[in-house]
Amino acid sequence: MVRISSKRCKPVLVRPGGGPGARDGRPSSTTKKVLMVTMVQVARMAGVSLSTVSHVVNGTRHVGAGTKRRVLDAIDATGYRQDTLARALRRSRTDSVGLVVSDAGEPAFTEMVHGVEHAVAEHGITLLLANSAEDAERELRAVRSLVERRVDGLILARCGSSSDDLDAYLAAGSPRLVLLDRLRADADVDQVGVDNREVMALLVGRLKEDGHERIVLVAGDTRVPTLLERRQGFVDALSAGELKRCAVLEGRDARGLAQRLRALLAAEGAPTCIVAGSTPLAVTSLSVMKEMGVRTPEDLAFATFDGFAHNDLFSPSITTVVQPAFEMGRTAVDLLLPRIEEAGEECPAARTIRLHQSIDWRESTQDWRA
Numbered sequence: 001m002v003r004i005s006s007k008r009c010k011p012v013l014v015r016p017g018g019g020p021g022a023r024d025g026r027p028s029s030t031t032k033k034v035l036m037v038t039m040v041q042v043a044r045m046a047g048v049s050l051s052t053v054s055h056v057v058n059g060t061r062h063v064g065a066g067t068k069r070r071v072l073d074a075i076d077a078t079g080y081r082q083d084t085l086a087r088a089l090r091r092s093r094t095d096s097v098g099l100v101v102s103d104a105g106e107p108a109f110t111e112m113v114h115g116v117e118h119a120v121a122e123h124g125i126t127l128l129l130a131n132s133a134e135d136a137e138r139e140l141r142a143v144r145s146l147v148e149r150r151v152d153g154l155i156l157a158r159c160g161s162s163s164d165d166l167d168a169y170l171a172a173g174s175p176r177l178v179l180l181d182r183l184r185a186d187a188d189v190d191q192v193g194v195d196n197r198e199v200m201a202l203l204v205g206r207l208k209e210d211g212h213e214r215i216v217l218v219a220g221d222t223r224v225p226t227l228l229e230r231r232q233g234f235v236d237a238l239s240a241g242e243l244k245r246c247a248v249l250e251g252r253d254a255r256g257l258a259q260r261l262r263a264l265l266a267a268e269g270a271p272t273c274i275v276a277g278s279t280p281l282a283v284t285s286l287s288v289m290k291e292m293g294v295r296t297p298e299d300l301a302f303a304t305f306d307g308f309a310h311n312d313l314f315s316p317s318i319t320t321v322v323q324p325a326f327e328m329g330r331t332a333v334d335l336l337l338p339r340i341e342e343a344g345e346e347c348p349a350a351r352t353i354r355l356h357q358s359i360d361w362r363e364s365t366q367d368w369r370a
Contacts, residue, residue, distance in 0.1 A: 010206060028117070029288045038124070039054065039057070039321070045293075046067075047062060048071060050121055052067060056250060057075075058104070083267075087350070095124060095126060096125060096148050096149070097120050097155065097333070098127075098129075098149075099127060099180075100132055101131055101132070102139070102159040102181075103133065103280075104129075107306060108181075108279070108308070108323050108325045109157065109325070111253065112328050112329040113327060114330060118326075118330065118332055125152075128149065128151060129143070130143075133158060134159045134161070136159055139159050139162060140160065141167060143156070143169065143170070151175055152176070153175045154178070155177075158241065159224075160223040160224040160252075161219045169295050176194065178335045178339075180227045180329070180332045182226055189350050190350050191352050192353045192355070193354055193358050194323050194324070195355070196226050196230045197232050197233035198233065199321055199359065200321075201234075204233070207275075210271075210301075213242070213272065214272050215272070215273045215274075215275060216245070216247045216249065216274045217248045217275050217277065218249050218261065219277050220278060220281045221250075227278065230277045230305060234246075234275070246271075249264075254280070254284050257281070258284050261284070263313065265288065265292055272300065274300060275304070277304075278305070279306045279308065285302070289302070297366055302365065303365055305320070307320035307321075307360075315363075316363030316366075317363045318362055318363075319360065321358075321359050324357065
């Protein structure tokens with residue numbers, strides 16, 4: 001434990017349990033012994049070469065079970081701890097990856113984080129996670145902080161209001177970068193997302209087949225690429241005449257969206273179906289429906305993208321477009337790690353991968369005309 005003296009503001013090392021030498025500003029002999037232990041001492045105690053200790057510590061080569069056990073016992077006996085900073089400087093690698101997501105509370109992003117975490121752990125890499133909370137300044141600070149910690153690579157799900165300052169910072173020199181979920185047509189980096197536009201068109205096409213003519217899309221903040229793509233898919237599925245009978249609600253303010261949805265539901269010729277573009281937009285829509293006493297599917301069919309955990313607990317269960325979010329996280333790592341290995345070499349062209357989403361048709365869109 002370190003205490004700060006109120007007089008001189010010098011750190012004073014306090015040995016647990018007190019004892020001689022514990023408060024004189026110098027480590028006790030016991031502490032000094034732990035701090036000075038090196039691989040050489042471990043090798044001597046284990047009766048092996050220095051390279052063997054290195055292979056055991058770093059996992060760089062197979063070491064026989066008996067020899068490995070002696071090395072590990074020697075490490076325990078000496079209290080040896082690897083100096084990861086020195087190792088990183090020697091290798092120009094920190095064996096760490098940074099991940100910045102725009103909303104860690106959304107179920108889809110939670111699964112993406114799990115996918116990234118599982119994939120990097122398989123390679124012995126540490127994950128550093130930051131949440132921008134859809135705030136451009138916070139996003140930039142998070143990226144800067146991760147870069148200053150010398151992460152080997154960066155996976156970024158950009159917020160809707162992501163700034164030019166971030167683009168300039170990344171262009172000035174950053175670790176290898178992969179964009180996750182929120183893709184950009186002009187990005188010269190690897191990126192992985194899903195087929196938002198195509199699956200929205202499929203969803204709306206099926207709703208039309210079921211007899212829906214007045215469909216409302218709660219699209220939300222279409223500065224977010226995923227939400228913009230879903231809006232585009234909605235328009236793709238409708239003719240000009242059909243589009244006139246439908247509605248698209250865009251905007252950043254949940255209260256404003258709720259107010260406009262209330263007006264639509266109260267008007268003559270009210271919609272027969274609502275499609276929410278994301279989980280937060282589904283919450284806004286369902287709250288309005290509950291407030292107005294609108295039943296689903298009896299009065300109004302309902303479907304959403306991304307959805308909720310444990311959908312089976314909802315009554316009725318909700319028709320949901322399901323992202324392969326865990327696989328997206330893993331794919332981001334699969335794109336990033338080869339780039340890290342290629343650092344300093346001529347790299348192949350950037351890749352964009354779009355995974356397929358599935359539509360889970362459930363009770364909220366069934367028998368709405370019954």
